[in-house]
Amino acid sequence: MVKSYDVVVAGAGPAGAAAAAVLAGRGLSVALVDRAEHPRPKLCGGLLTAKSVEALARVFGLSPADLAERGGLFHQTPRYLFLHQGRELLAGAAAEPFRFVDRPDFDALLAGVAVARGAEYLPGRAVEACDAASGLVRLRGGGELAGRFVIGADGANSVTRRALGPGGPGGFDRAAWGRNLAAAIEVELPVGGGPGQFPREVLAPELHVGAPNVPAAGYGWVFPGPRGPKVGICGLRRAERDGRGFAAIFLDFLRLLGVAEPEGVALHGHPLPYGNALARPASGRLILAGDAGGFVEPLFGEGIFYALATGAHAASAALCGLKDGEAAAAVEYGRLLARTVRPELVWSNRLRWLLFGAMRHFGAGPIRGFVKSAPAALAEMVHGRRSFGLLTRKTWEWGEGVGT
Ligand SMILES: Cc1cc2nc3c(=O)[nH]c(=O)nc-3n(C[C@H](O)[C@H](O)[C@H](O)COP(=O)(O)OP(=O)(O)OC[C@H]3O[C@@H](n4cnc5c(N)ncnc54)[C@H](O)[C@@H]3O)c2cc1C
Incomplete structure (x- = not known):
């Protein structure tokens, strides 16, 4: 038997939970389907910027205090560090804090709000x-769901x-997708001096660029983690150096950071x-929506x-489509993307190639200049208060059905 809904949402991560919360909040019938069950593991640094905090308030009605109480927010700090080849370039302060969540609890909380609204x-x-x-929508093991x-x-x-192509209605280009897909590895390490332990406490996010063992088009990070520092790298596979695999590059990165005998650390990766x-x-x-559509900022990830x-x-586009048809939904989605996220993704991509290209040819100089000339503006850009496009002031626009 096929069960019918106004909207079927496939995947209950932040993108799916946001869509389901908006639509269920408008009284629509929504199925929120996930292959796993919350709380489920999710490889992620868990860093929330100020624009994420704004989105959580608008979409879910959740404040940072709610997150701290119910959703795994475990740390916040206005400090950040930029390091080139392992040496400090800049210790900066931002007007608004960087916040850190534990993804399994965070994702469970967001999906819970969608369910409380009726999904x-x-x-x-x-x-x-x-x-x-x-x-x-066909489910593994049998069963079908139908969504308008x-x-x-x-x-x-x-x-x-996959429903978009190749050769399908959306013209999805699998080769182009693969070329721009980064490999990412991240581990959470206990603090200590022993093998596989991280040698110091980490209270502020660190971004590592330019080390010979950090991928050319990518970077490394060390973030505060709920059980110990989280260390990761990401980079385009086509930027792998000397044909060395990411696991080897990552072990070098751990050595650079002072982790003894990193070979024993269990590595976890995700595209x-x-x-x-x-x-x-x-x-x-x-x-x-979300990672499924490739919507990740291509400089900081x-x-x-x-x-x-x-x-x-x-969700706003689907609301529009339920009234005016499929073509209207696609137009509305395109319009909202063009007014909000699309320009940021385009400009951060340009900046990425400019910075990484300059670093390859001139070493730390250009990036030092960029970072040191405007540390507060850099933080504002990451937080979403300024655009990646020429640092102009940025406000975020939301579509139909998304609360204030
Ligand atoms: C190592 C690493 C570190 C990162 N650190 C950060 C960070 O610090 N800050 C930040 O903002 N971003 C970070 N990101 C990016 C961020 O994790 C993703 O962009 C974000 O999780 C995307 O959310 P999503 O809802 O689109 O997808 P996901 O969070 O991946 O959720 C997708 C959901 O779909 C489900 N699913 C998958 N396949 C199926 C299927 N066939 N049927 C049904 N359900 C399915 C999954 O179980 C999952 O629940 C990081 C990514 C990586 C890899």
Whole structure:
């Protein structure tokens, strides 16, 4: 039997939860399907910028205090560090704090809000296939769901995205997607002097660039973590140095940071869309949001905000489409993306190639100049108060159905 809904949301991460929360809040029938059950593991640094905090308030009605009480917010600090080749370039302060969440609890909280508003949560059900024209979603192990719209929010390895191509209605280009996909590795280490331990406490986020063992088009990070510092690298695979794999590069990075005998550390990896936001993320009844649509900022790899924003925009587009048809939904989604996230992704991509290119040819000089000339503006750019486009003031716009 096929069960029908106004909207089927595939994936209950931040993008899917945002979409489901907006739509269920408007009284629509919504299925929120996920192959896992919350709280589920999720590899992520968990850094929230100020624009993510704004999105959480608008979409879910959650403040930082709510997150601290219910959703795994465990640390905040206005300090940050930029390091080149392991040496400090800049210790900066931002007007607004960087906040850190533990993703399993955070994601569970967001999905819980969608369910409290009336979404039907279907955990442990993997989407196997989706048809963009009919809105039919087939589940692994049997069963089908029908949506007047389907929001594909099933992450970087999205199954719903396959409905766009190759050669399909959205013209999804698998080769281009692969070229811009970053590899990311991240581990959480206990503090201590022993093998596989991190040698110091970490209270402020650190970004590491330019070390020979950090990928050319990518960077390393050390973030405060809920159980110990989180250390990670991400970079485009085509930027791998000397044909060395990411695991070897990452072990070198751990050595640079003073971790003894890092070979014994269990490594975890996950792909990160890193400059591959889809040009046409909506087709027929299908709208892709979050990592599934490639909506990650391609300089710092920030994805939580873009998942929240595109999830909410996809919901607004579906609301429009339920009134005026599929074509109207695609137009509205395109309009919201063009007014909000798309310019940021385009400009941060340009800045990425400018900075990494300059670093390759001239070493730390250009990046030192960039970072030191305007540390507060840099933080404002990351927080979303200024645009990546020439540092102009930025305000974020939200579509129909998204609260204030
Ligand atoms: C190592 C690493 C560190 C990162 N650090 C940060 C950071 O500090 N700050 C930041 O802003 N961003 C960070 N990001 C990016 C961020 O994690 C992602 O951009 C964000 O999680 C995207 O949210 P999403 O909802 O689109 O996808 P996801 O969070 O991946 O959620 C997708 C959901 O879909 C489900 N799913 C998958 N396949 C199926 C299927 N077939 N059927 C049903 N359900 C399915 C999954 O179980 C999951 O719950 C990091 C990414 C990586 C890899």
